[in-house]
Amino acid sequence: MTKQKFLDIQSSRWMEGTGPHSDIVLTSRIRMARNLKDLPFPCLAAEEHREKVLERVQEAITDQQEIFEDYQMIDLSQLSSIERQLCVEKHIISPELVKEAKNSRVLLKEDESISIMMNEEDHIRIQSLLPGLQLENTWRKAEDIDNALEQCLDYAFCDEMGYLTTCPTNVGTGMRASLMMHLPGLAMTKQINRILSALYQVGMAVRGLYGEGTEVVGNILQLSNQITLGQNEREIIRNLNGVVRQLLDQEEGARQILLNECREKMADRAGRAYGILSNARMITAQEAMQLLSDFRLGVDLGLLEKVDRRMLNQLLVMISTSYLQNLEGKEASDYDINITRAGLIREKLANGA
Amino acid sequence: MTKQKFLDIQSSRWMEGTGPHSDIVLTSRIRMARNLKDLPFPCLAAEEHREKVLERVQEAITDQQEIFEDYQMIDLSQLSSIERQLCVEKHIISPELVKEAKNSRVLLKEDESISIMMNEEDHIRIQSLLPGLQLENTWRKAEDIDNALEQCLDYAFCDEMGYLTTCPTNVGTGMRASLMMHLPGLAMTKQINRILSALYQVGMAVRGLYGEGTEVVGNILQLSNQITLGQNEREIIRNLNGVVRQLLDQEEGARQILLNECREKMADRAGRAYGILSNARMITAQEAMQLLSDFRLGVDLGLLEKVDRRMLNQLLVMISTSYLQNLEGKEASDYDINITRAGLIREKLANGA
Numbered sequence: 001m002t003k004q005k006f007l008d009i010q011s012s013r014w015m016e017g018t019g020p021h022s023d024i025v026l027t028s029r030i031r032m033a034r035n036l037k038d039l040p041f042p043c044l045a046a047e048e049h050r051e052k053v054l055e056r057v058q059e060a061i062t063d064q065q066e067i068f069e070d071y072q073m074i075d076l077s078q079l080s081s082i083e084r085q086l087c088v089e090k091h092i093i094s095p096e097l098v099k100e101a102k103n104s105r106v107l108l109k110e111d112e113s114i115s116i117m118m119n120e121e122d123h124i125r126i127q128s129l130l131p132g133l134q135l136e137n138t139w140r141k142a143e144d145i146d147n148a149l150e151q152c153l154d155y156a157f158c159d160e161m162g163y164l165t166t167c168p169t170n171v172g173t174g175m176r177a178s179l180m181m182h183l184p185g186l187a188m189t190k191q192i193n194r195i196l197s198a199l200y201q202v203g204m205a206v207r208g209l210y211g212e213g214t215e216v217v218g219n220i221l222q223l224s225n226q227i228t229l230g231q232n233e234r235e236i237i238r239n240l241n242g243v244v245r246q247l248l249d250q251e252e253g254a255r256q257i258l259l260n261e262c263r264e265k266m267a268d269r270a271g272r273a274y275g276i277l278s279n280a281r282m283i284t285a286q287e288a289m290q291l292l293s294d295f296r297l298g299v300d301l302g303l304l305e306k307v308d309r310r311m312l313n314q315l316l317v318m319i320s321t322s323y324l325q326n327l328e329g330k331e332a333s334d335y336d337i338n339i340t341r342a343g344l345i346r347e348k349l350a351n352g353a
Numbered sequence: 354m355t356k357q358k359f360l361d362i363q364s365s366r367w368m369e370g371t372g373p374h375s376d377i378v379l380t381s382r383i384r385m386a387r388n389l390k391d392l393p394f395p396c397l398a399a400e401e402h403r404e405k406v407l408e409r410v411q412e413a414i415t416d417q418q419e420i421f422e423d424y425q426m427i428d429l430s431q432l433s434s435i436e437r438q439l440c441v442e443k444h445i446i447s448p449e450l451v452k453e454a455k456n457s458r459v460l461l462k463e464d465e466s467i468s469i470m471m472n473e474e475d476h477i478r479i480q481s482l483l484p485g486l487q488l489e490n491t492w493r494k495a496e497d498i499d500n501a502l503e504q505c506l507d508y509a510f511c512d513e514m515g516y517l518t519t520c521p522t523n524v525g526t527g528m529r530a531s532l533m534m535h536l537p538g539l540a541m542t543k544q545i546n547r548i549l550s551a552l553y554q555v556g557m558a559v560r561g562l563y564g565e566g567t568e569v570v571g572n573i574l575q576l577s578n579q580i581t582l583g584q585n586e587r588e589i590i591r592n593l594n595g596v597v598r599q600l601l602d603q604e605e606g607a608r609q610i611l612l613n614e615c616r617e618k619m620a621d622r623a624g625r626a627y628g629i630l631s632n633a634r635m636i637t638a639q640e641a642m643q644l645l646s647d648f649r650l651g652v653d654l655g656l657l658e659k660v661d662r663r664m665l666n667q668l669l670v671m672i673s674t675s676y677l678q679n680l681e682g683k684e685a686s687d688y689d690i691n692i693t694r695a696g697l698i699r700e701k702l703a704n705g706a
Contacts, residue, residue, distance in 0.1 A: 264692055268634035279628030281621035339617055 006074065006108055007083055007326060012090055012129075013111040015317070017309030019132015023300045024251050025244070026180040026220065026313065027091070028135045030142040033165045033174040034124040037154040041166045042119055050103040050119045057118055060152035061107065067148050070110040077102050082331075085322035091129055096120050114145060121166050122174075124149070131313075133244065135177055135237045143233075162229070169226075173233050177240050178224030181247065184297040185254030187219045195250065203227045204243055218289030220316075223247070259301055270298020278349040282338040288319045288345060311348060318344055359427065359461055360436055360679060365443055365482075366464040368670070370662025372485015376653045377604050378597070379533040379573065379666065380444070382482045383495040386475040386518045386527040390507040394519045395472055403456040406476045410469070413505035414460065420501050423463040430455050435684075438675035444482055449473050467498060474519050475527075477502070484666075486597065488530055488590045496586075515582070522579075526586050530593050531577030534600065537650040538607030540572045548603065556580045557596055571642030573669075576600070612654055623651020631702040635691040641672040641698060664701060671697055 014027045035041055036056060039049050061068045076084055076097055087093045087106070092115050097104050107116040117125040126149075128142035156164040163174035170176070186192040196206050207222045223244065225236045258266050273294035277283075283291075296312050298304040317323055324337045324344070332340070367380045388394055389409060392402050414421045429437055429450055440446045440459070445468050450457050460469040470478040479502075481495035509517040516527035523529070539545040549559050560575045576597065578589045611619050626647035630636075636644075649665050651657040670676055677690045677697070685693070 264634055268636075268695070271632035271634050272629050275628030275630075275632030276625050277628075279624035281617055281624050283621075342621070 004072075004074070006072070006090070006092060006112065007086060012092075012317075013113040014091065014129050014131045015310055015313035016131050017313050019130060019134050021248055022132040022309060024182055024248055025133040026131070026182060028130050028133055028138040029091070029178045029180070030126075030128045030135070030139045031094075031176045031178070032126040032142055032146055033122040033163065033170045033176075034126065034146070034149070034153075035156040035164060035166070036123050037156045039123065041156075042121060042123060043166055045119075047103065053119055053123045054103060054105060056153060057105075057107075057116070057124065057149070060149050063152045064148045067145070068107070071107050071114075071116075072110070074106045074108055076104040076106060080326075082322050082325045086320070086326050089317050089320040089322055093117055094120055094125065114141060116145065116149075122170070124153075133179065133248075135179070135241055139175075139177065139233060139237055170228050172229035173231070173236060175228060175233055175236060176224050177237055178222050179240070179244055180220060180222050181244075181251075182218075182220050182293065182296060183247070183251050184219040184293050185251045185258060186247075188258060189254045191250065191254060195247070199223065199243065200226075202239075202243060204240075217286055218293040218316075220289075220293070255297070255301060263303070266301060267298065267303040269294050270301075270304050273298065274304060274349070277345050279346070280342045282335070283319075283342045283345065284338055285319050285321055285341065288341060289316075292316065292319070307352065311352070315345060315348055318348065357427070359425070359443070359445060359465065360439060365445075365670075366466040367444065367482050367484045368663055368666035369484050370666050372483060372487050374601060375485040375662060377535055377601055378486040379535060380482055380484055381486055381488045381491040382444070382480065382531045382533070383488070383492045384481075384529045384531070385479040385495055385499055386516065386523045386529075387477040387479065387499070387502070387506075388509040388517060388519070389476050390509045392476065394509075395474060395476060396519055398472075400456065403472045406472055407456060407458060409506060410458075410460075410471055410477065410502070413502050416505045417501045420498070421460070424460050424467075424469075425463070427459045427461055429457040429459060433679075435675050435678045439670075439673070439679050442670050442673040442675055446470055447473055447478065467494060469498065469502075475523070477506075486532065486601075488532070488594055492528075492530065492586060492590055523581050525582035526584070526589060528581060528586055528589060529577050530590055531575050532593070532597055533573060533575050534597075534604075535571075535573050535646065535649060536600070536604050537572040537646050538604045538611060539600075541611060542607045544603065544607060548600070552576065552596065553579075555596060557593075570639055571646040571669075573642075573646070608650070608654060616656070619654060620651065620656040622647050623654075623657050626651065627657060627702070630698050632699070633695045635688070636672075636695045636698065637687075637691055638672050638674055638694065641694060642669075645669065645672070660705065664705070668698060668701055671701065 036053060039045065039052055042050070076093070081098065084093070084098045088095050088098055090112065092108060092112055093106050094117065097106070097117060097120050103119050105118045109115070113129055115127045117127070126142050126145050128138045130138045158164060162172040165171050165174050183192060186195060199206055203226045205224050205226045207224070208216045225240055231239070273291040277288070277291050277295060292312065292315055295304070299307055319341050321337055324340050325332055328336065328340060389406060392398065392405055395403070434451065437446070437451045441448050441451055443465065445461060445465055446459050447470065450459070450470060450473050456472050458471045462468070466482055468480045470480070479495050479498050481491045483491045511517060515525040518524050518527050536545060539548060552559055556579045558577050558579045560577070561569045578593055584592070626644040630641070630644050630648060645665065645668055648657070652660055672694050674690055677693050678685055681689070681693060
């Protein structure tokens with residue numbers, strides 16, 4: 001199989017680093033869980049059922065050809081596990097799909113802003129992903145796809161509960177809205193833990209860069225709605241937007257305090273991060289994430305020369321172990337990966353884009 | 354008092370970084386202690402005796418005008434304590450002279466390769482300082498001065514013991530030969546402590562960058578003869594040369610091992626050191642010394658681009674707190690000094706010379 005464009009690094013729309021508040025909000029994401037009425041849910045489905053799901057979705061796509069003309073169907077079982085992991089790190093597919101690849105497909109829009117996963121935890125998962133803070137816009141795009149598919153597909157839906165899903169936490173709207181945020185100011189001013197527990201209390205879930213069960217590294221976290229039932233989509237988005245506005249205020253306030261009270265120290269930290277990133281010969285993903293966070297903050301605060309935010313976002317993916325393993329074309333050792341990672345970072349920073 | 358050339362950084366001959374084995378041996382130094390026969394030793398001398406010492410030496414200098422024509426007489430009591438400390442860090446005078454400045458003078462050769470201190474621990478101390486490993490040459494230069502002065506001065510000398518000195522450890526030749534060595538290989542391969550105790554056992558003294566009582570930082574140490582009695586000058590130098598050859602072999606061996614067994618790790622360490630030095634905004638002397646050592650080793654091993662060794666030697670002095678305080682012209686705080694130090698290092702590395 002020749003290398004596909006989606007395994008390349010340059011292609012994701014979200015990496016552009018544009019959109020409102022993109023210094024703090026890296027991406028806005030909407031994910032909708034849908035299941036077909038007359039087929040067993042994936043956890044109970046036999047292979048023939050999984051095949052049926054693919055057939056039905058294929059028919060719907062063919063029917064709505066004008067909408068899906070710049071989409072590509074990817075058979076995940078044709079990818080290596082490293083390539084699948086890379087798709088996770090590019091935020092194209094969910095970690096769920098890395099494990100269960102047989103009869104799993106993803107229909108991917110050219111710019112990777114929309115992906116439709118099949119035979120994941122649910123029959124169908126629609127994901128819309130855009131840079132910056134633009135939840136409504138992201139939601140509208142997901143809903144367009146949802147409506148187009150619903151023209152041809154019978155979703156499992158109950159008037160009282162809403163959309164039915166494999167996991168009860170998704171029942172209702174089946175929607176999860178999430179934001180990937182860079183919050184170094186709150187981390188450095190030691191406010192982050194207090195704020196995280198407050199977020200849990202207002203029904204928000206906080207996760208690491210790659211979703212559920214992943215750690216927060218490099219001060220980047222994913223904030224999403226915990227509740228899908230008893231609120232409609234607009235309410236979910238309004239709630240999340242309200243919380244995010246507060247978080248933005250707090251992060252901006254923390255950054256201002258850092259700038260006022262320890263400008264030199266911040267410039268030093270950012271400078272050192274840049275110095276190490278552009279000169280190290282071996283580096284772990286964890287260290288690189290932390291240094292990238294320091295570097296990004298220094299740029300955002302105007303303490304370092306401006307750099308292309310796209311480069312910083314690309315680096316977030318490039319430093320992941322699976323991207324690097326994919327690049328090396330084999331199961332490379334940690335030692336080799338650390339060397340390759342450092343080399344890539346040096347090259348990227350030297351080119352400046 | 355206007356800024357004098359000897360308070361500038363560019364002027365010292367030893368900083369050139371030339372001479373044999375200059376990748377490991379930074380400098381060769383000879384110091385001779387001499388006292389005048391009919392005057393009380395400095396520890397017992399009254400002001401009038403100290404003045405007499407100055408008069409007599411001045412007469413000797415005038416008598417030997419052709420030898421001393423490119424020398425400058427510096428009255429240490431006219432310097433601030435910071436300026437005196439800077440002279441110590443440039444290795445022009447001994448730490449002794451920082452404390453006791455009244456009636457203390459130093460006669461300094463234009464290129465700072467020879468300095469003659471008056472009213473230090475002894476009446477007269479002649480120092481000769483050259484880059485690289487060249488003890489004989491350094492000794493010959495000191496001896497020329499010693500002979501020239503002896504034409505006009507009556508030294509305290511006894512046939513049985515040799516030259517008489519204030520401290521009994523200097524009696525005999527009154528000579529101390531020392532080498533400033535950069536031994537990161539032995540430090541990194543954890544051999545240094547074992548070797549240091551072996552050196553003590555063969556009558557060698559090991560000290561930090563600024564002599565007796567100073568710590569070894571940045572893997573730079575001073576090696577000198579402990580014994581001045583029962584050996585003549587040639588024997589002292591032959592002994593020290595023998596020990597140094599062994600040390601050179603061991604350091605070179607250690608560097609080769611590091612290069613063979615962890616080349617990437619060494620390149621990483623050196624690269625990071627360079628990255629931090631050229632991007633930090635505040636840095637302590639101690640950290641800067643260690644990073645300079647890593648950087649210098651990386652250059653010596655060919656893992657980093659070649660840089661002018663003179664620049665590295667100048668940096669050794671420039672990062673000292675007293676040089677920086679002298680530069681700022683006031684008693685600056687540690688915080689400000691750390692910022693100034695980082696700025697100077699950045700500038701120096703950016704200019705590359």
